[in-house]
Amino acid sequence: MEHSDQPYKYAQHHSEAEGKKTRRMIWNMFWVLLAITSVEVGLGLVWKEWGINFHYVKMTFIVMTIVKAYFIVAYYMHLKHEKSFLKNSIIAPYILLAVYLIYMVITEGNFTTYMDNMF
Amino acid sequence: MSHTEVIDSKVAWGGGTSPFGAGYGKLMMWFFLMSDALSFTGFLAAYGFFRHNYSAIWPTAENVFTHFPFMHGHQPLIYVALMTFILIMSSVTMVLAVEAGQRMDRKAVIKWMFWTIVGGLVFVGSQAWEWYHFIHGTELGAFELGIGTVEVNGVIEQTQGIIGRWADESKQVLLLPWREVTGDLTSPYLTLEGQALTDALSNGEAVHGANMTRNEYGHPLFADFFFFITGFHGTHVFSGVVLNFIIFVNVLMGTYEKRGHYEMVEKVGLYWHFVDLVWVFVFTFFYLI
Numbered sequence: 001m002e003h004s005d006q007p008y009k010y011a012q013h014h015s016e017a018e019g020k021k022t023r024r025m026i027w028n029m030f031w032v033l034l035a036i037t038s039v040e041v042g043l044g045l046v047w048k049e050w051g052i053n054f055h056y057v058k059m060t061f062i063v064m065t066i067v068k069a070y071f072i073v074a075y076y077m078h079l080k081h082e083k084s085f086l087k088n089s090i091i092a093p094y095i096l097l098a099v100y101l102i103y104m105v106i107t108e109g110n111f112t113t114y115m116d117n118m119f
Numbered sequence: 120m121s122h123t124e125v126i127d128s129k130v131a132w133g134g135g136t137s138p139f140g141a142g143y144g145k146l147m148m149w150f151f152l153m154s155d156a157l158s159f160t161g162f163l164a165a166y167g168f169f170r171h172n173y174s175a176i177w178p179t180a181e182n183v184f185t186h187f188p189f190m191h192g193h194q195p196l197i198y199v200a201l202m203t204f205i206l207i208m209s210s211v212t213m214v215l216a217v218e219a220g221q222r223m224d225r226k227a228v229i230k231w232m233f234w235t236i237v238g239g240l241v242f243v244g245s246q247a248w249e250w251y252h253f254i255h256g257t258e259l260g261a262f263e264l265g266i267g268t269v270e271v272n273g274v275i276e277q278t279q280g281i282i283g284r285w286a287d288e289s290k291q292v293l294l295l296p297w298r299e300v301t302g303d304l305t306s307p308y309l310t311l312e313g314q315a316l317t318d319a320l321s322n323g324e325a326v327h328g329a330n331m332t333r334n335e336y337g338h339p340l341f342a343d344f345f346f347f348i349t350g351f352h353g354t355h356v357f358s359g360v361v362l363n364f365i366i367f368v369n370v371l372m373g374t375y376e377k378r379g380h381y382e383m384v385e386k387v388g389l390y391w392h393f394v395d396l397v398w399v400f401v402f403t404f405f406y407l408i
Contacts, residue, residue, distance in 0.1 A: 010142040011380030041200040065403040083140040
């Protein structure tokens with residue numbers, strides 16, 4: 001069957017020179033991820049002493065997490081360099097459903113407070 | 120009618136090749152990971168929902184996970200930061216194995232996959248250690264209040280089921296989890312002492328450690344979510360280690376050398392990075408916030 005030959009066709013290969021470039025990217029990305037994580041942990045330990053409003057700390061954590069997630073998915077999982085058809089069919093359904101769920105939880109989350117006040 | 124039209128592959132699919140430019144297995148791995156990511160999104164959203172619902176009495180992770188192996192005292196966040204580092208590191212070794220596979224460098228694939236498996240096992244072990252300490256609890260324990268009331272900022276609150284923690288070993292002062300009542304970060308807890316404490320102690324019971332229904336660190340739902348989310352993630356890590364091991368054995372036997380490509384390493388690599396990705400979110404939402 002023709003189908004069974006497909007993986008050969010799409011399996012990625014690259015040369016020694018390209019490999020060198022890829023490895024440099026991998027290690028650069030590692031330092032970026034490590035730096036972000038260190039800042040997160042450091043901030044988690046000192047925000048009380050420094051008297052920073054927790055609301056800002058929380059937002060910083062969330063933004064940093066999303067940045068980290070972007071780097072992992074785009075570079076380590078290589079999604080940035082896949083065909084846009086593949087990229088979009090993974091990212092679009094996820095973003096759509098995740099944003100919808102978060103929207104629902106935030107808006108409908110008031111309901112429990114409403115119930116508590118009723119009885 | 121002849122079929123001689125020229126199709127521009129940039130704007131339309133001409134047939135004969137995959138429009139995704141990826142093998143079947145890799146494509147299905149991506150779809151699986153997408154649906155799995157939605158499951159974890161659901162868990163974390165549910166966690167956030169209940170956390171905000173009980174925000175005044177919810178325990179913070181920095182007061183729960185304060186142990187570090189072979190060290191005494193209060194070491195908040197440090198151990199989980201180390202675990203995070205180990206998982207990121209194993210993600211790096213995994214992507215290096217994938218890169219080596221694309222150069223058909225079997226020796227390097229073996230080396231990097233080996234270290235990935237080691238990293239995964241260390242991570243699972245760390246999680247087991249953390250679970251042990253969470254279930255076992257502290258020597259001091261905590262006290263679950265019975266029926267009664269307490270005044271918080273002029274509002275009368277019910278105390279039943281509220282977990283109070285001892286200020287120190289003398290057990291003279293009980294800290295109630297209504298946090299930041301005075302707006303002063305240096306004394307963020309409401310305290311019970313003297314006669315009020317004696318009254319409270321006659322009506323309630325001591326709690327040690329955490330399980331699905333009791334939790335000495337605070338609200339029982341915190342323990343439930345901790346067991347469920349980190350447990351589900353730990354299961355993923357464990358199955359990732361098993362999958363990595365199977366592929367590792369195949370690499371050792373030269374299966375992919377014969378096949379002419381190391382796409383299988385890339386597929387388990389995707390799964391392994393996903394495990395790391397989920398941990399990035401668990402770390403933020405469970406331990407930091």
